[in-house]
Structures are given as structure tokens and as C-alpha cells.
Amino acid sequence: MPMPTPSAQSVTMRPSHPLTGELAELNDRFETSTPAEIVGWAAATFGRRLVLAASFADTLMIDIATRVDPDIEVVFLDTGYHFAETLQTVRQAMDRYALHLTVMRPAAAAADLWADGPDACCAARKVTVLDSYLAGRADAWLSGLRRADHPGRLTAPTVSIDARGLVKINPIAHLGDDEVARYVAQHDVIVNPLKDAGFASIGCWPCTEPSVERRAGRWSGTAKTECGLHR
Secondary structure, three states, X not given: OOOOOOOOOOOOOOOOOOOHHHHHHHXXXXXXXXXXXXXXXXXXXXXXXXXXXXOOOEOHHHHHHHHHOOOOEEEEEOOOOEOHHHHHHHHHHHHHHOOEEEEEOOOOOOOOHHHHOHHHHHHHHHHHHHHHHHOOOOOEEXXXXXXXXXXXXXXXXXXXXXXXXXXXXXXXXXXXXXHHHHHHHHOOOOEOXXXXXXXXXXXXXXXXXXXXXXXXXXXXXXXXXXXXXXX
16 A cells, blocks of 8 residues: 655744844843943844833833933833823823833724633734734834743843844843832832832733732733733
């Protein structure tokens, strides 16, 4: 009996990013660099192809980045479920920093929490929106992710190549809580009022509860710990 002929399948391989070979060296160097120095490297390397994604839990990253480049593009994902206090923080930031702000919103028929669950809701209202905006517009993006935020982030690098094939830069990844608190006090950083109301981490109102345990108030009662942006 003749053996079946294997069928040919097309496999698309993503080419290695030009920075891949430098990642280890960059991450070693940035462990002792200030956040402003890291942002300065990113701005010099990527120019207008660099974007800062901000959640407006505070304006720490915005304060750092705009001191380096006052016209850096800041992207805010308006999911339709933000607390009023978060939108208030956006307005305050606009007044203080005269931000080059881009507000992105999901499609009108985007999945929502109650009909589709938290994973589908985050995917439709955050991940897909940011993915589609960054595609073709950016080569790199800045985030405010810190290792101290959650045990799942303890090994987060300062610079990596993300699942989109973009360079992802976390300039404050190595900062501890005391360092953040000092910077906030010294520079009068705008802080979302919910922080003083007992919210250690702030996301969308249906999935965020008061908590002093870092991100424990996000998606409480579920195994979910991330929205999917940091991948």
C-alpha cells in the first residue's frame, strides 16, 4: 500500500529584529541608568516612531518622558469603562503638559465584559485597539510597567521585542516603591485620586476593586492578572 505523500505547508517566519543581538547588553546597561536616560536613548533611537502608552493611574512616566521630549506622542486607550477619576487625571495632564495626546476607542460593537467575559473585553477594548494603532505608526513604545507591581513581572526586562515585533521599553522597570514615591513628591506628579481612596492599581471600573496589595484588586476572584498589552 503506497504511503501518503506529505502535504506541503507554507510557514511564515518573523525575521529577527535588528536590536535582538543588543538586548542583553542594553538591559545590563539600563539596570544602572535613570529612567530619563533610558527614555533619552529611546527618543534618540526611534524619534517620532516612539509612542508612550499611558493608563493615567498617575503621570510619572509622562513627567519623565516629556522632560526628555515635550512633544512625545502619548496614547490613551479609552475603553468606555474608565473611572471618572481617571478621565479627570487625563484632563489635568493635558493642562499641565500640553500633551501630544492620541485617544483611541474600540469599535462600537466591541466585546464587553458582561456579554463576553473579561478576556474578550480586554482583547477588544485594549489589545486590538493598541495593536492596530501601533502597526505602521511606531517602531517602539514606552510603558510604565514595574517589576514591583506584581510577582509575574519580577523578571521584566527594560528592553525587549514584544509579540508585535516592536521594541518595548520599560524605563521604570527597576524602580522600587520608595524611588517612585520620592520622584512623585519631588516633581509634584499628578496622581489619580483613586490612589488616595484605597486603589493600589487602577483599571476599568467593572474589574477594579480597592486593594492595598498592588494589583490584587484587578479582576478579583479570577485567575486573570494581565489585560494582554504586555506580551
